Amino acid sequence: MNQWTVAALALLAGLVPCGVxxxxxxxxxxxxxxxxxxxxxxxxxxxxxxxxDRAIYFDLALALALLSFAGGLVFARFLERWx
Amino acid sequence: MSPTGLAVAALxxxxxxxxxxxxxxxxxxxxxxxxxxxxxxxxxxxxVLIAAAVVVxxxxxxxxxxxxxxxxxxxxxNPVLGHATARAARIREHGQWTITDAERKEGGR
Numbered sequence: 001m002n003q004w005t006v007a008a009l010a011l012l013a014g015l016v017p018c019g020v021x022x023x024x025x026x027x028x029x030x031x032x033x034x035x036x037x038x039x040x041x042x043x044x045x046x047x048x049x050x051x052x053d054r055a056i057y058f059d060l061a062l063a064l065a066l067l068s069f070a071g072g073l074v075f076a077r078f079l080e081r082w083x
Numbered sequence: 084m085s086p087t088g089l090a091v092a093a094l095x096x097x098x099x100x101x102x103x104x105x106x107x108x109x110x111x112x113x114x115x116x117x118x119x120x121x122x123x124x125x126x127x128x129x130x131v132l133i134a135a136a137v138v139v140x141x142x143x144x145x146x147x148x149x150x151x152x153x154x155x156x157x158x159x160x161n162p163v164l165g166h167a168t169a170r171a172a173r174i175r176e177h178g179q180w181t182i183t184d185a186e187r188k189e190g191g192r
Contacts, residue, residue: 003088007095007133014102014125017110021118028115028172032122035164036109039126039157040102043133046153047095050137050146058149065153069160076167080174 004051011044031075038068091136098132101125115172119165126161130154 018040021033042065049057084092101124108121134154138147173180 003092003095007099010099011102014099014106017106021109026115028168028175029118031168031171032109032115032118035168036106036122036125039122039161040106042153042157043098043102043125043129046130046133046137046150050140050150055145055149058146058153061153062149062156065156065160069156069164072164073167076164076171079171 002051004047008044008047008051011040011047014040027079031072031079034075035068035072038064038072042068087139091139094132094136094139098129098136101129101132105129116169119169122165123161126157130157 015037018033018037022030022037042061045061045064046058049055049061105121105123105125108124109118112118112121131154134147134150137150141147141150170180177183
């Protein structure tokens with residue numbers, strides 16, 4: 001267990017506040033919790049890719065960063081008027 | 084521990100600390116607009132610190148360049164996402180995202 005694994009575990013703990021925010025408050029507050037969770041997940045994948053020492057795993061973090069951005073935009077668009 | 088290992092540990096610890104503080108800020112604020120401010124450090128500061136840790140370890144190899152790319156994507160997309168979310172919050176609240184007549188009478192914000 002090296003420092004990268006420890007950092008990944010520590011970052012995972014940051015998902016708990018995001019989960020609490022997603023469970024409480026209005027729809028926009030929940031969306032903000034989801035967006036922050038996407039960012040934290042990206043960082044976890046980034047650190048884990050280095051922990052496992054596989055360059056190809058960095059692509060997962062890149063894909064999640066791009067997809068959580070697109071997902072957040074779609075949610076924000078729907079929250080403007082329809083939901 | 085070597086100087087490189089020490090630098091990597093320090094960068095990782097800082098990145099994790101910034102992420103934690105960001106998550107706590109989002110949890111403790113009561114307003115969507117206040118919460119949005121606290122999403123910024125986690126996606127503007129922490130990715131740069133962690134990508135720097137990867138680059139210090141690996142140099143500018145495939146892994147280092149991809150880590151920098153991930154940090155760049157997060158730093159570039161978060162302001163757009165924050166703007167879109169704040170816009171959605173204002174449209175839900177006021178029906179429009181530009182300044183409202185009531186706010187203009189108050190002297191504007």
